[in-house]
Amino acid sequence: MAGRFFSVFSRSLNQPFRSRLQGLMNYGLSCCVNALLQSFSATWELVDLLDRWNPVDKYKESVPLQLRKVLLAMQSDQSQPAPHQDFLHCLDRNYIRLHVQQDAVEVFLSILNLIQQQMSDKALAQEIQSLYKVTVETYLQCLECTYIESGTSFLLSLPMHIKESHNSLEDCIRLFFELQELRDRDNCYCERCGEKKPSKQRFRNSRGYTRKLHCKVTFPETLNISEILTAEALSQSYVQSDSQYSLCAVIVHSGDAMFGHYTAYVRHKKDQSWYYADDSNVRQVSWEEVQNTYGGSEREGTAYMLLYRRTPEGKQQEWSSG
Template sequence: MCRVLFYLRIIIKYGKCLISTMSFNLYMARISSRFDRLHSFTPSGMRGLMNYGLSCCVNTLLQVFSATWELADLLDRWAPVGGTGDSSRNVPLQLKKALMAMRSDQPQPAPHHNFLHCLDRNYIRLSIQHDADEVFLSILNFMQQQMDDKQLALEIQNLYKISVETHLQCSECNSVQCWTSYLLNLPLHIREDRNSLESCMTSFFELQELKCGDCCFCAQCGSKTPSKQGFKLLSLPRILCVHVNRFRSYRGCTQKLDCRVTFPETFDLWENLGEEAFSKDYVKATWKDVQTTYGGNYRNTAYMLMYRSTKEEEEQPQCSG
């Protein structure tokens, strides 16, 4: 099965700490069994990719990365100085080369064998079908580990970094523990019927009761007690990755949920979530096409949604002919 990439427009408002209205564009990985290769016919000259083995998941991510001009710019600034070791195993180096090939205006698909084999040497095997979100996070981790310029590696990670405050309230003594952490995606669980992006996000930020085996240690009580856990957004990145978790473990087996998950062309985070949660130049499909990926028919189900912040859209470099 192959994944086809789409790029749409979305509107999001941050919470009360960031009052300004932000624009986002949506990257969406679409599952389709009707294509053997990914084609891109754009003024920027981005080339398609052949599907080798089960590389369709990686192909989709390469198209996403190529459309993320900030990432390409950061990798272009990176000049390895002998600290990359075996270059055939260096993921950021091979990614840089693959993205450069994809930006050329050649009509044939871009060569990306070296990148695929590089992932294979780092135990993302070509012979195994992977989850797009798993590979996405692995590639970001490899950038942190394998780039000799740690500042640039941090800037790349910051493109996707979501700052989150977790608060845990003990149900016995009402004491509250808070800590700050970060995510590189927003993991959303779905119900086994009809879902929407709005309802999934609302559920993510609702208080969860932790009981029985899920009880947490309370320092004030000195023991594990029932508690309530919640999350709040502290900041959102330029590229917001949303992971639609369509898989469940059932009796020792992994089961895919093909139920319908809708998402709008425009989405106002502030209006939908409220205080408590706190570039349209690259369109490759119509909104009608994208709506076929909601799921419910055992194919064409979206797994990852990526939103691009266009607050500084004017900074995007113009593509020359």
């Protein structure tokens, strides 16, 4: 989970109503990339930043250049699917292979990293990465001498620990920031003691093989971080007005851990409506249908990535075309 975002277009009032999203053809197991492109197009801040970019080297292997082209194409009011084969082949040349089952989180992070590496305008590339950056203060305390080691790290997504029972996003966030005791083989090195000692930290790692959990995880349309976490879990520099978030996209996975299909629900900037994109098929849906992705059944698609946008406190989202 991180803050993320949607494209708009203008149309004559005399034109018949069409879906506010453009679909994307599935080429060689490209459903994962298709779903991610829908979430990237919902990040209108990303679309605006790429539109401002004046690339110097226009080579086919440039992921940011090809992403810019396809996102701008997805804004047009066309009934046919947006062209994105050049982007898929560009990813393939950058080792995100076509005709291979991909993991949405891994591809998402790879695309953001390739933007950072390949954009000549490093200031603009940093602005793009900052759209998704989650700042986390690390905390490690020795249980014997009470020495505290802290630092700051950055994540481009926030991984959630899921219990094999009923979960809520709010509880998962609390669990992520809970202090965890590390003992025995998990002892950590204490700088003051000069050796590994029992410690407590705010993160934990679970070991095991890859499998898909079908347990239920509920999530809200809006959330307030300051109402979820205790003051102890919030940095002293945390700005309370930055704690409001609204859901803008949901990446959905159907199938098992090694094989399946990705689709996306995205919320439109202009009219706040939810749309469902299954490759080239796009339709308007209700929030109740989005809630069907909470999980709990192996037969239903399950929310895999949630993309939230930070909303300044006391301000409503601007849903006009500007």
